[in-house]
Amino acid sequence: MLLKFKNHILFHFPFLQKAKILIAVSGGLDSMVLLHLIAQLNLEFAVAHCNFQLRKDESDEDEDFVKSYCKENSIQGFFQKFNTNQFSEDEKVSIQVAARKLRYEWFYELLATENYDFVLTAHHLDDQLETFLINFSRGTGLDGLCGIPSQNDKIIRPLLIFSRDEITTFANENKLKWRDDSSNASDTYLRNKIRHHVVPILKELNPSFLNSFENTIQHLNQAQSLVDDASRIVYRKVVQDVDNQKIIDLNELLQLPNYQAYLFQWLSPFGFLAWQDIYDLVEAQSGKQIFSEHFRLVKDRETLIIETRSDKISDEYFIHKNQSELNFPLKLTFCNVSDITISNSKTIFVDVYALKFPLKLRKWQEGDYFYPFGMSGKKKLSKFFKDEKFSIIDKENAWLLCSENQIIWLVGKRLDDRFKVTENTQTIIKIQLV
Incomplete structure (x- = not known):
């Protein structure tokens, strides 16, 4: 197994030879075998252990076991406790989803703060099969049937080519120690039900079932690659x-x-x-x-x-006299100028004496109308939006700069004719969308 693992790393993940690696170690059989294998390859690595505090004293004993192993073997370790139950309740997600989210967020935090390059996890071929069956039972597309990827961004799973039996045999032959997770014996979770009751039947029907499944996964991934290529071409x-x-x-x-x-x-x-x-x-x-x-x-x-989806923001913002800028929800600047320079959709010049402060920035409402600059007469905003082919989202994102109840500017689009600079204007204010 060690030789097969070494060749697998050299062929599929050669970049790990010069990388700093974090190994996710729970203390269980799979992760302890992965830790042992990586140590034999003389790669630069450290251990990351999550204590989800879901099994009372047993969780703390797992943490102590991993800490002791790291100390005995002079391995740097990072350890983190999570209040998983509370997080699950706060986020309104299942315990499994909560634990996964907490684990991977912490892993990525460690990569950034401790300058590591990749995280290795101990998922194996049986995990792959169980994931396939879970997705299949719930209904999924081709992507869901492809199972667990061997690499997903910074997460690498180098044991996917090994079965649980191979891993167990290797651990026993090398007299490795590990901790058994009592929750694995329970049928509370769907994964355990599949592991205990469905997979044994499949293996009984076909003693080479895992080999056949591994070939199937390879074919599915090849098919997914073709789908991805076609999807990108049509997307453009x-x-x-x-x-x-x-x-x-x-x-x-x-x-x-x-x-x-x-x-x-x-x-x-x-x-x-x-x-x-x-x-x-x-x-x-x-x-x-x-x-x-x-x-x-x-x-x-x-x-x-x-x-x-954007968080809801206030419907109204005020600009007071002599205020030079507004920074949220739009960046607007205000300044007095002596003459009109370049005017465009993002810059307007208005007669300051036509304004009544404070000005108001607000969303449009049904029934709003204005006098579009360069057009004769007034026009409902809803009609203007339609004529200008505003999308629904464009209309939702539209802001109005108003003086009392009169629209000065459909921001970034059109000035109201009533506020334009004329030959009688004495003071000009330049308003710019930055």
Whole structure:
């Protein structure tokens, strides 16, 4: 096993030879074998141990075991206790999700603060199979069936080529010590039910089942690679990246025979899960939207728009006389000038005596109207938005600079004609969107 592991590292992860490595060590069988194997390769490494405080004294005993091992073998160790139950309750997520989030956030913090390059975890082939079956039972796409990646950013899993039986045999032959996790014997978690009741039947039906499964995973990953290539090619034709938005052209999308598959590929990374609702959104009326935890998907005319969900901000901000700038939610500057220079959508010049302070910056409301500079008469903002082809998100992001109840400026778009500089203007104020 040691020779196979060494060759695996040299062939697939040669960069580890010169890297500083953190090994995630729980004290259990798998992580202690990984620790032993890495030590045999004379790589530069340290240990990171998480105490999730989920098994009372047993969790603390695991931590003490790893600390003692590190001390006896002169290995640097990093140790962290987490109040996992409290975090799970606060974040309204399962214990498993809470532990995973806490673990990986801490790992990345260690990489940054302690100048390490990668974290190695001890996931193996049986873990891969269990993950495959969990995803399969819940319903998933091809990506979910590909299982646990051998490398995901800074996280590397070099034991995925080994079965649990191989790891156990190696540990016994080398007289390694480890801690058994009592929770692994419980059927409380879905993973344990699959491990105890489903996998043994599959192995009984086919003694070479794990080898067959490993081949299947390789084929699935190859297929996923083809899908990714096709997805990138079509993406460039159908999707525009504009500022902080991604705009999907529905006319182009609907020409594709398998457009739902492309939507799945593009939207999955944003955390969207309500797939039937998303597919229905393609034919829905403008204004309908679907949310993930951090993003929203909006139907706007002939497009779907993806953007980050923003925290709610105040609807009104005030600018007082002699105030030179406003820094939030927009960066606006105000200064008196003697003459008009270059005027554009981001810079306006107004007659200061037409203003009544404090000025107000606010969102638009139904019924708002103004007198667009360069046009005759007044116009409802809703009609202006329509004529100028504002998207739903553009309208939501629009700000109005007002003097009392009169609109001075649709910020960044159009000045109101009532506040323009004339030949009778004595004092000019320049207002700029920075």
